[in-house]
Structure formats: C-alpha cells, structure tokens
Amino acid sequence: MAKSSITKAVIPAAGLGTRFLPATKAMPKEMLPVVDTPAIQYVVQEAVDAGLHDVLLVTGRNKNALENHFDRAAELEASLEKKGDVDKLRKVNFSTELADIHYVRQGDPKGLGHAVLRARPHVGNESFAVLLGDDIIDQRDPLLAKMLTVAEKQHTSVVALLEVDPSQIHLYGAAAVETTDDPQVVKITGMVEKPKAEDAPSNYAIIGRYVLRPEIFNILEHTAPGKGGEIQLTDALQTMAEGPDWMGGVYGVVFRGRRYDTGDRLDYLKSIVRIAADREDLGPDFRHWLIEYASALPEQIPANEVLPDPSTGTIPVIHNA
Template sequence: RRHVGQETFAVLLGDDLIDARDPLLTRMIEASAQKSATVIALMEVDPAQIHLYGCAAVEATDDADLVKVVDLVEKPAAADAPSNLAIIGRYVLKPEIFEVLEETAPGKGGEIQLTDALKALAADESIAGPVYGVIFRGRRYDTGDRLDYLKSNLLLALDRDDLGPDLAAWLKELATGL
C-alpha cells in the first residue's frame, strides 16, 4: 500500500506467464485509463477447467476484447459458472482495493481472496468505479501446475534461437527411445 500511494497499479501473478509478444498489460492499462476503471485479464477456458479459476459474469461493450464485469465467482463448479471466462493473473487496480481487502472475510481455502474483493467492487461502482475485463487470446503459460510448468519451460526454450535447435534435436532423440 505504501508503495503505490494513491496511484493505479498493476499486479502480475508469477505463476501465470504471458508471452511478451502479446501486449496484454499495455491493453489493460489503456482500458483502465479510458474507463477510469479496475481492469482484470480474462481468458476463455474449457468449461471442464473453470473450477480451477475465478470466473466472470460480464456484459459486452463496443470493444471486442473488453467486457464490463458484473460479478465474479471464485473457482465455481462448471454448473455454477456464469461463463467460461477465467480470471488470469493480471490486474490493474485502483488504490481503493486495499480498503476493500481489509473488509473482505476469508473465502475459499480460508484465505482472503482478491476475487472476493473484486466482486465487491463490481457490485458497487461507488467504491472505485467500474470493473472491466480484457479478454486475452494470446499465448499464456500456467506454471502453477507441475506438468504445465514443465511444458512451459520446453515451449519457451524451443522458441529461443540460442536453445531451440539443440533442445529440439535432443527431444527427438529422447522421443525415439520412449
């Protein structure tokens, strides 16, 4: 709180990697400035996977990649999910979020959930203005899952000029022995 003062700020979760060639955070900052709003990153996921994420109920806007968030649910069962738009680890927040977090009771897992605080903001625009979501359609790597962590490392390394060719050759050699 003391680091951001009264400024809008960004939070990036370390287990959610977004390819730098996809300017998600730039778009979120632009949307926040244009709408004077809190902005969260959303991504369409398979409904069978929605229970792993916070999920957004939204209304369309004039921008294809921007939606107004009207409600949020933390890790719902597929049958209870308001959409297949999952919250991914990027947030552009206004400083009022700290006051809301202080008043937020522990949620799922006995922890104070950012999703619950964002839900309160979406329900009452008088606190800090509206909440919007940028729908991300680029490259994202979820390193919070062990297998996805390994896949992410391989995919990112394969994409590098200094590592990719040698790694690809080694993987082909490894695969022939399986």
C-alpha cells in the first residue's frame, strides 16, 4: 500500500470517565490498563502503524498522567538499567519513543466537535485523522490504513462504520448510505446522532475513527450546539455530506474486524479477556485457566457468596438467570 500524504492524528482525551468512578477520580480513563498497557497507547500505536507519527492529544484537567506516560522517566530508566532488567526497560522506552506527541487543552467540555476544532492550529490546512480513545481496533484488522487510502483516492472525508443490531443504533451516530463499486466502501448521504431505532436511516453505526478534510474546521465554527448542548462532529459531517463539491463529501469504510470498546465497564472487561487470550506470552496459560473456570462457572452465584460493589460497599441486586 502506497504511503499516505496524511501524517497527523488527533486523539481527543478530555473526558471525565465517569463510568469508571472511583478508578478515574485520580487517574485519566485513557490510562486504564488493557492487560498491561494503557488504552491510550493502543490508540497511538494504531496511528503510528498507519504512518501517522505526528499525534496531538486534546486533553483536559487532571490529565498529567498522559504526558508522563509518553515522557522520559529518568529515575525509573536508571533503576531498571542498574538492575539489568532489559525487558522492562525496553517497554518503558517504547512508549517514550512511539510517536511525536503534542498536547493541547480543550478547556470547556463542549463536545467532540469542539475538541476537534481545538486541533486546528496544530493541523493547519491539511487532512488529518481522528481516533477516539474508547475504541481499540485490533492490529490484525487494519482499518485506518484503508480509510486513508479512500480519503486520498476520493479527495473526501471518511468515517468508520460498523453494522450493529437495530436495537443498539440509538447508542451511535447512524449513517444513510449509497453503495459503491467497493463492497467495503459506501458514500454517506446523511447522518443522525443517536436516533431511535425507528428513526435511524440504517443500522450502519459511526465508530471512533475519522479522516477529515481541513474544511471541517470552518464548518465546526458555524455548527450550533446539538444534543446535550455540545458541538457535535456528526452535525458538521452531515453538513459536509449535503454540501457542495468543494467540501469533498463523506464516505464510509465498513469495518468487519475485531474492535474492543473500553468505554463501558462490561465491554472493558471483555476487551481485557479477549486481548489477553490472544497474547503470545500470556495466551496459552490464560486460555487454559479460562476454559477451566468457565466450565465450572454456575449460572447464578449463591446470595451468600455475591461480592459487594467495592466502590460503595453495597451488594448488587441479584437477578434470576
């Protein structure tokens, strides 16, 4: 695949992570570990694998741990080097040298569209990628590289789409689409942010990967706040999809690979299990234990053995299986 002329990636990372309280009271949700690596590092790695080495993190208050993770840790490095722990030293240095990472504060939390707009001084008049930190795309199923190819071929903006059950479409932005000669690529004719199932134009859900033309910045500047009083990127993309040719239109790449959602507690746990089971170093032993554990797992845990919620000390309500 030819090298893309697009070189910059923007990763919004200013969210409060309230779904994971109290863990995120003092730690950014992006730093929650997926096995032994922070979720944010998987996302940066994906950008780098697609040839995007210039990465801008749009952060907020209490996000210093993100900068620390990708910065040098001189005392830790010296300690590991003194102990001769080459493997751990390599891991520490890997995150430091992964990409050319920059930071900007979002300030007021006015939505994803506002976070993207904050990237304008860094991006300039270039096309760029946006990667949301809650989605981890399996490196064996590259998505971003395909999106970059489509963006350059069609001179357009591109979003990632996932076919979901109609009952779940209200959790996503939904796209109205037209087919193209590539079964993995569609032309987007309209978008609706988190519609009811009966109002959705399709069951194609917009997931957290975008390649955007710089025209998006002018559109975002004139986009009125939408749901929740926030500037919605979906609304700006809707304007682009319906706009004149100079805006470039919007295409979608339909993703059918492995995706891990770390923004929801249950899906976060599933992500850890799936990734750990596939790891070369941990997988064999972990799969063996997991099979044994699952085979002995009862449909319902006895009431006197149910663990309390450690964040509140209360025992959750038991539902019949």
